Amino acid sequence: MKEISKAKSEAADARREDSLERFNSMPMPKEKDENWRYTDMGKLKLENFAPFESTAVITATELSEDLARHGVILSDINSAMEKYPATLNYFFKGTDIGKDKFVALSAAYFAHGYFLYVPKNIEIKEPIRINLAAEGKNSVLHNLVILEPNSRADVIEEYTNKDIGDEQLNASITEVFANTNSRINFYHVNNWTGNVYNFTNLIGTAERNASISWVSGCFGGNLNRLRIDTNFNGQGSSCSNLGIFLGKGEEHIDFTTNVYHNAENTTNDILVDGILKDESSSVYRGLIKIPKEGQKTNSYLANHILKLGDKTLANSIPSLKIDANDVKASHGATVGQINEEHLFYLMARGLSRAEAERLIVEGFFEPVIQKIPLEELREKIREMVRK
């Protein structure tokens, strides 16, 4: 692993400056805003974090010589913007920064980030690892992943922090562009401790026949928001999205997925499962949008929440906005408590109540975990759940 530095870049400065005004003019999101419902932003005072000087450390896989020779690039985002002006064309191609105050924050203040470029026809076999360690008050980043036609890559992002005994803020955006016929498995796991406000945004765009597979896990933090957007811009593109979260203490998790079926014959399958313990709360927001251009789309979304204890609070807001007539789309959400009969059955075999609960909790996630194609990730997520 090597560190992704914070290089200087005029091109990046110019972009940041463009976004700054936008960021400043946007009000703080409120609970009554559709995209923030059930998430209380009242406690977060952004002025406590200004000027958002990012002290995070990002490390990444070192590319083999072979990959480098074939034109694969894994570098810091600032120098990439300087060296490869074409990357600028991709900046915020997948989302409008005006839609989300924290995306705008990343755009206006990102100090660093990684840039991964996979040229045409290149298949990267070993997963590319990216670790973010937030060591100070702020971590603000902007990452960019571009897959050229017929290429393939797996990316494993892990975000953690060192608890500094004070409020910490992470605002990040990772834009993923999967060009024609390319394929990416993108794993994002965050694991926060202490008083962390996290706003992580993963924005994917799939061109013709491209496929994106998201797998993500959210653990810890005071307010942990993960937003994943998928833009189906090319015919035949597809996406699967597996999400897992676990809330404890007084944590709040905000898990948002938005999909936009802008082309024909596209396929989307989302499964987000969460467990709430203690006095934690969560909201899952899932939007499926199919405009007229999205004929012959298949789009599914499911969300299951298991509440341990009466003091937890779960909200699930799936929504379908469909303007095309020849599509298949559905959503399902369940919120349930632990089954007392299950507990009794396990306890009758000698398991303490705590052990029985632990098995049931692990068992709840197991069907999703089984779908994760990478054993290493399956084990990692099991471990997080066990903690």
Add this chain to the structure above:
Amino acid sequence: MTDELVIKDLHVSIEGQKILNGVDLVVKKGEVCALMGPNGSGKSTLAYTLMGHPKYIVDKGEVLYKGKNILELAPDERAKLGVFLSFQYPQEIPGVSVSNFLRTALNSVKPGQTSVPDFVKLLREKMKLLKIDDSFSRRYLNEGFSGGEKKRAEILQLAVLQPEMAILDETDSGLDIDSLKIVAEGVNTLLGPNMGVLVITHYQRLLNYITPDKVHIMVKGRIVKSGGKELAHELEARGYDEYKEFEKEEVV
């Protein structure tokens, strides 16, 4: 003689309704007792109460085992004392594999006695004994199991955990003739001077394999008659009619 299970004047209700009306029963170590009785007479209620299901409220009485009134113990503490219930209707637990569950359970009732490789061996051996396919150890506990498979899985748990006081609640129902034989023979190999068994059943079939030392008949939440193994044969021939009369007198 503290290793016998002694039930004394047990009164139990569920959701305000009285189900058991003074049950007295003793199951000795090394002994097989059969408990029979018409549907709804309270047999499963007794089984659940012995295991500590929170829905069953004990209004009166005590259950002594190994010097303790086990009614005061949580279900897991009872299991750790050696009490086991094979459920009439086993629960399906999503996402928890048979082997993971049994390893955890064995570690709870007999801590630190079985290494992982030993456990794997033990599980394999008992699955073979009960003619359960190897693939079942990886399946989720009872999920999608057929009725008969669930019962076999209950006896697999019995075989692995080797309790000292086992209550088998209609383990024979839902089993085809071949399965019944396999399960009964499995139970037989586990029987011995160190295990007491309370077999709840409707049929003589099972008792042909597992010969009871005593047979008790429960009607309306009471033991109305006790006897030797011939009592089960009588029931098979004559049914419960005569006891229903008896019950009227008693209840009024």
